[in-house]
Amino acid sequence: MTETQVGVLSCSGEEFLGGTLVRLATRKVMEELRPGKVVTLCLPLYIAGGEEEREFAKNYPVIAVDGCDKCCAKVATLKYSGEVHDTIVLTELLDRNVILSKIVSARELRPEHYAMADIVASEICKKVDEILAEQ
Amino acid sequence: MSKVKVIACSGIGKVYGLMTREAVLEVTNHLAPEVSETVCLAHIVTGDAAARAKVEGCDCITVDGCPALCSAKSVESAGGIIKARFRSIDEMRTHRGGDAGTATALSEDGWKIVDEFAEKIAAKVMESVSQ
Numbered sequence: 001m002t003e004t005q006v007g008v009l010s011c012s013g014e015e016f017l018g019g020t021l022v023r024l025a026t027r028k029v030m031e032e033l034r035p036g037k038v039v040t041l042c043l044p045l046y047i048a049g050g051e052e053e054r055e056f057a058k059n060y061p062v063i064a065v066d067g068c069d070k071c072c073a074k075v076a077t078l079k080y081s082g083e084v085h086d087t088i089v090l091t092e093l094l095d096r097n098v099i100l101s102k103i104v105s106a107r108e109l110r111p112e113h114y115a116m117a118d119i120v121a122s123e124i125c126k127k128v129d130e131i132l133a134e135q
Numbered sequence: 136m137s138k139v140k141v142i143a144c145s146g147i148g149k150v151y152g153l154m155t156r157e158a159v160l161e162v163t164n165h166l167a168p169e170v171s172e173t174v175c176l177a178h179i180v181t182g183d184a185a186a187r188a189k190v191e192g193c194d195c196i197t198v199d200g201c202p203a204l205c206s207a208k209s210v211e212s213a214g215g216i217i218k219a220r221f222r223s224i225d226e227m228r229t230h231r232g233g234d235a236g237t238a239t240a241l242s243e244d245g246w247k248i249v250d251e252f253a254e255k256i257a258a259k260v261m262e263s264v265s266q
Contacts, residue, residue, distance in 0.1 A: 012145040013175040014156065023147060027239040042146040044180050044205035047212060072177035079182065105160040106153075106240065 004135040005039050006085075006128045007060035011073040012043065018067025018090040018099040020106065021113065025120035026065060033125050037132065043073055046080035057081035061131050063088065065124060068100060086127045093123060138172045139260050140195040140215065144206040145176060150235045151200030154223035154249050157241065159198050161253035162260060171196075171260045176206055179213050190215035194263050198256060200224060219259045226252045 010026040013019025030038050039060060045053040056062070057077050064074035065088045077084050090099045094116055103109070143159040146152025163173045178186040191214035197206040198221045207220050226248060227235065235245035 010147065011175070011177040012147055012156070013177055014143060014145060014159065014173045015175045015178075019145075019175065019177075023145070024239070026147065031239060040147055042144065042148060042152065042203075042205060043177050044144060044209050045203060047180055048203045048205040048208040070175075070178055070181075070183070072175065072181050075181040075183070076177065102164075105157060105164065107157070107246070 004132060005037060005060055006131050007056055007062040008038050008040050008065060008124060008128070009043060009062055009073045009077055010040070010065040011067050013067045013072065014104060016067055016100045017103045017113070020104045020109070021090060021099070021117045021120055022065045022067050022088075024106075024114070024117040025124055028117065028121045029124045029128065033121060034128050038128060043076055046076055054081055057083055061085040063124060063127050063131070065120070066090065085131060088120065088123055088127070090120065094119065137193050138170055139218070139263050140174050140190055140193050140210075141171050141256060141260065142174055142176055142179070142190070142195060142197050142206050142210055142215075144197075144199045144201075146200040146205065147238060149200060149238050150241070150245065151223040151227070153238050153241060154226070154235060154245065154252065155198040155200050155206070155221075157246075157249045158223070158253040158256055161250065162257045166253055166257035167260045170264045171257075176209060179209050182213075187213045192216065194218050196221070196256060196259055196263065198223070218263045221252070221256055221259075223252060226255075
């Protein structure tokens with residue numbers, strides 16, 4: 001049985017709904033769908049943290065999960081930490097207009113938003129499983 | 136005059152990060168939308184020129200979850216003028232014994248704490264605007 005863990009880095013952006021969905025999906029994968037198989041890191045720790053944080057992408061195969069096509073999780077990981085193994089960009093996966101809409105607080109989320117987060121979580125799981133199968 | 140930028144760390148590992156995110160959204164969407172707005176911290180972290188332009192030379196209030204101060208350090212490094220720094224971990228100290236929830240979801244108490252926290256941040260926004 002593999003001991004490999006996969007790094008999942010979400011942008012958690014605050015300007016669009018997409019940031020909230022990637023955050024929810026990442027937490028769901030960590031807690032419910034692939035517990036123990038996935039690790040994450042607060043993205044801004046690349047600047048505020050130390051050597052350990054900078055080594056993240058060298059220690060784990062990383063999946064960058066971004067809410068919009070600025071791809072901040074991917075860009076920051078490449079810039080500060082190293083290679084990105086795979087990426088998910090919500091505006092390519094779901095309705096762009098909805099993803100770029102303003103609803104971002106968990107307080108305002110409706111069942112359809114949780115359903116979208118489930119789609120993202122399932123996409124993350126697919127990629128996590130692919131990586132683990134390669135090891 | 137540009138709006139005050141209120142920027143959360145949105146840390147994903149602990150409830151403190153979720154508290155910063157929700158408190159900032161309460162301020163910028165409901166308590167002081169005319170005079171404040173938020174900016175994706177992840178975009179600032181990339182070092183992208185467009186992201187830097189969002190905060191450089193602007194009045195900013197940072198809201199962090201833990202002593203790593205990711206928001207404050209990133210905004211400072213991008214040239215933002217930090218008018219106030221908040222930490223949700225400090226806010227929890229005024230609610231000793233309270234259970235705010237998890238990094239995934241806030242509890243009922245967590246939402247109450249966040250609402251009080253947001254009021255304090257909004258007051259600082261108004262103070263910054265009036266200067």
